[in-house]
Each structure stands twice: as C-alpha cells, then as structure tokens.
Amino acid sequence: MKAHIHIPKPGKHVQLSDYDPEEDGGYDKETAQAETDQLQEHIFDLQERLYAQGTQALLVVLQAMDTGGKDGAIRKVFQGINPQGVRVTAFKVPSAEELAHDFLWRVHQHVPPKGCIGIFNRSHYEDVLVPVVNQIVPPKVWKGRYNHINAFERLLTETGTRVIKFYLHIDRAEQKRRLEERLENPDKQWKFSMGDLPVREKWDDYMRAYEDAITECNTESAPWVIVPANKKWYRDLVIARALVDTLESMKPEFPPPEPGLDKVVIPD
Amino acid sequence: MKAHIHIPKPGKHVQLSDYDPEEDGGYDKETAQAETDQLQEHIFDLQERLYAQGTQALLVVLQAMDTGGKDGAIRKVFQGINPQGVRVTAFKVPSAEELAHDFLWRVHQHVPPKGCIGIFNRSHYEDVLVPVVNQIVPPKVWKGRYNHINAFERLLTETGTRVIKFYLHIDRAEQKRRLEERLENPDKQWKFSMGDLPVREKWDDYMRAYEDAITECNTESAPWVIVPANKKWYRDLVIARALVDTLESMKPEFPPPEPGLDKVVIPD
Numbered sequence: 001m002k003a004h005i006h007i008p009k010p011g012k013h014v015q016l017s018d019y020d021p022e023e024d025g026g027y028d029k030e031t032a033q034a035e036t037d038q039l040q041e042h043i044f045d046l047q048e049r050l051y052a053q054g055t056q057a058l059l060v061v062l063q064a065m066d067t068g069g070k071d072g073a074i075r076k077v078f079q080g081i082n083p084q085g086v087r088v089t090a091f092k093v094p095s096a097e098e099l100a101h102d103f104l105w106r107v108h109q110h111v112p113p114k115g116c117i118g119i120f121n122r123s124h125y126e127d128v129l130v131p132v133v134n135q136i137v138p139p140k141v142w143k144g145r146y147n148h149i150n151a152f153e154r155l156l157t158e159t160g161t162r163v164i165k166f167y168l169h170i171d172r173a174e175q176k177r178r179l180e181e182r183l184e185n186p187d188k189q190w191k192f193s194m195g196d197l198p199v200r201e202k203w204d205d206y207m208r209a210y211e212d213a214i215t216e217c218n219t220e221s222a223p224w225v226i227v228p229a230n231k232k233w234y235r236d237l238v239i240a241r242a243l244v245d246t247l248e249s250m251k252p253e254f255p256p257p258e259p260g261l262d263k264v265v266i267p268d
Numbered sequence: 269m270k271a272h273i274h275i276p277k278p279g280k281h282v283q284l285s286d287y288d289p290e291e292d293g294g295y296d297k298e299t300a301q302a303e304t305d306q307l308q309e310h311i312f313d314l315q316e317r318l319y320a321q322g323t324q325a326l327l328v329v330l331q332a333m334d335t336g337g338k339d340g341a342i343r344k345v346f347q348g349i350n351p352q353g354v355r356v357t358a359f360k361v362p363s364a365e366e367l368a369h370d371f372l373w374r375v376h377q378h379v380p381p382k383g384c385i386g387i388f389n390r391s392h393y394e395d396v397l398v399p400v401v402n403q404i405v406p407p408k409v410w411k412g413r414y415n416h417i418n419a420f421e422r423l424l425t426e427t428g429t430r431v432i433k434f435y436l437h438i439d440r441a442e443q444k445r446r447l448e449e450r451l452e453n454p455d456k457q458w459k460f461s462m463g464d465l466p467v468r469e470k471w472d473d474y475m476r477a478y479e480d481a482i483t484e485c486n487t488e489s490a491p492w493v494i495v496p497a498n499k500k501w502y503r504d505l506v507i508a509r510a511l512v513d514t515l516e517s518m519k520p521e522f523p524p525p526e527p528g529l530d531k532v533v534i535p536d
Contacts, residue, residue: 052458075350082343084356084389121352172536179534189525190320192532200535257457264460266447267468268440 001026003035003234003241006226007218014215016207016226021171023228025237032233036077039240044081046244047117049252051085054115056250057161060243061120063129064168065206066196067178069229070121073168076236077243078119087112090121103127103145104152114160124149125165128213133205146216153222163222164246166239167214168229172203269294271303271502271509274494275486282483284475284494289439291496293505300501304345307508312349314512315385317520319353322383324518325429328511329388331397332436333474334464335446337497338389341436344504345511346387355380358389371395371413372420382428392417393433396481401473414484421490431490432514434507435482436497440471 003025008014024032050056062070074088089110098106104124112118128145131137153163170178179200182192199206218224225242229235271293276282292300318324330338342356357378366374372392380386396413399405421431438446447468450460467474486492493510497503 071352074352078351080348081351083346083349083351083354083387084339084342084358086351087355088352090352119351176534176536183529183532183534187522189529190523192525192529194526194532197532197534254455255458257460258462261451261457261460264451264462264465266444266451266465268444 001031003027003032003237005238005242005245006228007223008214008226010218010220010223012215014211014218014224014226016169016211019169019226019228021169021174021228021230024231024234027234027237029231029233032237036233036237036240039237039244040077040080042244043077043240043247046247046250046252047081047085049254050117050247050250051082051115052254053252054255055160056252057112057114058117058247058250059111059120059156059161059163060117061123061125061163061165062168063123063125063165063210064229065170065175065203066193066199067175067182068168068170069232069235070168072232073166073235073239074119074121076232077239081117085115086117086119088119088121091123091126102148104148108152111156111161123165124152125213125217128217129206129209132209132212133202146213149217150219150222153217153219157221162246162250164242165217165222165224166227166242167210167224168227168235170229172200174230175200175203269299271295271300271506273506273510273513274496275491276482276494278486278488278491280483282479282486282492282494284437284479287437287494287496289437289442289496289498292499292502295502295505297499297501300505304501304505304508307505307512308345308348310512311345311508311515314515314518314520315349315353317522318385318515318518319350319383320522321520322523323428324520325380325382326385326515326518327379327388327424327429327431328385329391329393329431329433330436331391331393331433331478332497333438333443333471334461334467335443335450336436336438337500337503338436340500341434341503341507342387342389344500345507349385353383354385354387356387356389359391359394370416372416376420379424379429391433392420393481393485396485397474397477400477400480401470414481417485418487418490421485421487425489430514430518432510433485433490433492434495434510435478435492436495436503438497440468442498443468443471 006019062073064070078086107124128142132142156163182188214224227235227238274287330341332338346354362374375392396410400410424431450456482492495503495506
C-alpha cells in the first residue's frame with residue numbers, strides 16, 4: 001500500500017470534482033498513522049541534513065478552504081521537527097504597509113533561508129482567490145498575477161529553494177461538520193469566526209478560483225499536490241509522503257568537515 | 269525530587285564558580301528524561317493556550333560558550349511543540365546593515381508576536397561579551413549597553429512579552445570533551461569550527477564578561493537562570509521546568525468565543 005500523491009500534469013486544466021475528498025488509499029486510520037510516524041522520522045533526519053548542509057531550502061505552501069486542516073496538518077506533520085530549522089508564516093489580511101507594495105513583497109520576505117524549511121499557512125495564492133471571487137480587481141490584473149507568481153517561484157527554484165504546494169481538498173459537507181464541531185467544542189470555539197460564513201456561501205466560486213490558480217501555476221519545478229483531506233489521518237499521510245519524496249530528491253548531505261581537522265588538538 | 273532553578277537575586281554580584289556545572293539535583297538520566305517528557309506535555313498545552321489567547325508572548329534567550337548546548341536544548345526541549353507558535357532566531361556575526369544600526373535593532377525585529385514563543389539562540393548579550401573580551405569597544409560603551417538592554421527588556425515585559433534568559437553553564441573540561449567528540453564523529457564534524465579555539469583560549473575572560481552581564485541585567489521581570497549543563501539531560505530538565513513555571517504564571521487561557529455563537533446555524 002502506498003498513498004497516492006495527486007500532482008496534476010502541468011498545463012492540464014484541473015477540475016477539483018475529479019478528486020475525491022474522501023479518498024483514503026485503502027488505509028485505515030491506525031495503519032495510516034503508523035506510516036505517517038515512520039515518514040516523520042525520515043523528514044526529521046532529512047531536515048537535519050538540509051540544515052547542516054546549508055545550501056538548499058524548501059518552501060511548503062498550504063492552501064485550503066476554512067477548516068480545511070492547514071493548522072492541523074502543520075501540527076501533525078511537523079510537530080517533532082527541530083524548530084530551529086523550520087519557520088511557519090501565517091499570512092493574514094494584509095497590513096496598510098503591505099498593501100502599499102506589490103502582492104509578492106510581503107511573501108518574499110518570509111521565504112526560508114538556505115538550510116531551512118519554510119511553511120506558508122496561506123500564501124500569495126490568496127491574491128488570486130479572494131479578489132477574484134469578490135471581483136475586487138479586474139480580470140486583467142489577477143490573470144497577470146499568475147505570471148508574476150510563476151516567475152517568483154521560478155526565481156526561488158532556480159536559486160536553491162524547492163517549492164511544493166498543497167491544496168487540502170475537503171467538501172462542503174465536511175466543512176459543515178467541522179464548523180459545527182468548532183461551535184460545540186469549548187476548546188475550539190475560539191477558532192470559529194463569523195467571517196467564515198460569507199466565504200462558505202461562495203464555495204463554488206472559490207472552487208473555480210482554486211481550479212484556475214492551480215491550473216495556471218502548476219509547474220514541473222513548483223508542483224501543486226491535491227490532498228484528499230476529509231480524513232485528517234490520510235491528509236497527514238499524503239503530505240508526509242510527498243515531503244519525504246521531495247526532500248529525498250534534494251539529496252541533502254552533511255557537509256565535509258573543514259580541512260585539517262584530523263590534526264587538531266584541543267588544548268586543556 | 270524537583271530540579272532546582274538557580275535564579276540569582278537581582279542586584280547580587282554573580283560568580284559562576286558558585287554554581288556547579290556537574291549538578292544533577294540527585295536525578296539519574298532516566299528519571300530526568302521521564303520528567304522532562306512530562307514537562308514538555310505541559311509546555312505544549314500551555315503554548316496552545318498562549319497561541320489561542322493571542323495577547324501575551326514569551327521570549328526565551330539562550331546563551332552559552334561554544335558546545336554549551338544551545339542547539340541541543342532547543343531540539344530536546346522544543347521538539348514536539350507546534351511549530352506554528354514558535355520561532356527560533358539564531359544570531360550570527362552581524363551583517364553590514366545590522367552594524368550600521370544600534371546593537372538592539374536587529375534583535376528587536378525578531379521578538380515574538382503576541383501568542384508566540386520566540387527563542388533566541390545567542391542574542392543581544394553577545395554585544396556585551398565578544399567586544400568586551402576583545403576590547404573592541406571602550407568600557408564606557410559596553411557599560412552603557414547594560415542599561416540599554418535593561419530598558420529594552422523592560423519595554424518587552426511591560427507590553428506583554430515575558431522574558432526569560434538561560435545561561436547554559438559548562439566547564440572547560442566538558443567543552444574539551446565535546447569539541448573532541450565533534451572532531452571524531454563524522455556526523456558532527458560539520459559543527460566544528462576552527463574559530464572556536466581562540467574563543468576557548470579566553471575562557472576566563474568570557475566567564476568574567478558573563479558574570480558582569482548576568483549581574484547587571486538580572487531583573488525581577490527578566491531573570492537569568494543559571495543552568496548546570498555538563499549533563500545534557502539535567503540541562504533539559506531544568507529548562508523545561510523553568511519554562512513550565514514561567515508559562516503557568518502567565519495563565520494563558522482559551523479566549524471567550526465571539527458573542528452569539530449559540531445561535532449560529534451552519535447552512536448546508
């Protein structure tokens with residue numbers, strides 16, 4: 001059994017209805033969690049080498065509808081990693097200063113330095129979702145943004161930073177269940193925001209905006225992974241598996257020691 | 269049994285030779301690690317509340333001689349925490365732009381936002397150590413820096429960020445053992461730097477500079493903890509215990525839900 005990593009073929013138009021949010025690859029919860037734990041050990045080991053090597057970085061982008069599981073995936077997949085080599089950035093509504101710059105300005109500041117893994121909880125992709133659905137900017141502007149994003153991600157990948165983007169795919173019914181859970185569970189009520197409801201109303205518009213964004217910005221070097229995310233344990237497994245594949249392909253290795261180490265004597 | 273947290277009395281001159289780097293509080297390794305694991309669970313729970321609450325932050329400063337265990341303590345104590353609520357900043361030799369500003373400028377940019385724990389691997393205290401030992405700046409300048417540091421830390425504590433500072437206390441003989449281990453272990457050789465040797469030569473000068481810095485900047489609101497650090501498992505236990513004490517005293521709680529949640533119905 002191996003979790004399937006859905007990476008649409010670059011250039012092909014993506015339809016999210018082609019992907020089943022309930023998919024679980026034939027796993028049950030226990031088997032999936034055991035495999036995720038094993039994959040995490042690999043991630044931790046690979047991350048240590050990446051950090052020691054200090055010549056490459058990895059940028060992980062997480063996008064989803066509200067309740068889609070971005071926070072949960074970060075906690076479950078990355079909890080246990082050495083926090084020194086990881087940096088999570090959660091992008092909220094832009095500040096006045098951020099709005100006074102191009103839409104990639106604030107994002108660029110938070111890309112990971114060499115040796116590190118950067119995780120974006122939401123990202124520059126918000127700028128081809130929210131304004132598109134709410135028609136805040138004209139089509140000419142947001143269509144231009146796809147090119148800017150592709151150029152930006154190419155800059156990163158060609159200068160030593162791998163980019164992998166995850167769309168956590170839940171359906172409307174699952175979102176309803178999760179919003180209701182937030183309403184009912186006192187430890188989760190703080191996560192509930194009235195602002196999530198008008199966004200839910202535009203579900204279909206968001207799906208279309210996501211399909212366009214994923215289609216236009218799905219490249220060989222910075223691919224999108226569509227993650228079946230109704231089942232949280234399968235979501236975590238798919239993300240962990242894709243990260244191991246990516247990190248392994250980067251071949252991080254401990255760097256060679258400074259020359260002459262064999263002759264060094266430490267004085268008392 | 270309870271690990272003792274050494275916080276010198278503010279105002280009292282600190283002498284590091286009064287503290288035994290070999291201290292283990294009567295613990296053996298296994299008992300210490302089991303207790304550290306339990307304390308970590310508390311830290312993770314308290315951190316989740318701190319994050320949810322979003323009104324307070326915690327800044328953890330780690331200082332030590334080379335091989336003192338800053339990286340190890342970060343990995344051991346914080347590995348397992350939700351990376352979304354933690355940010356580690358390792359301060360290296362200042363850049364040209366950083367040097368063109370006051371010494372607190374680069375540090376200020378990395379203090380944790382509300383809801384988060386910030387960890388400084390080295391810090392503004394380097395600016396009252398390296399230049400002092402190497403007599404790069406005149407005494408008038410570095411003595412003035414103590415006041416600047418105290419005012420800066422007072423700014424943080426009075427505006428919602430708790431500050432706790434750890435000095436990881438190893439002795440010269442332990443440093444020798446650890447440097448030799450780096451030389452011998454292929455997976456650790458990358459950590460060995462020839463530059464550590466001239467620093468080791470000035471061990472006694474560094475001890476004096478640390479004693480002065482800890483004495484002058486040890487305040488009720490931003491205390492220094494002197495951590496016996498020859499035994500790594502006791503070091504981790506002391507840090508974890510001090511963090512639990514600190515976080516508990518901050519009383520982080522899940523915030524109240526938005527009003528009217530009980531009347532919300534999620535539409536299909």
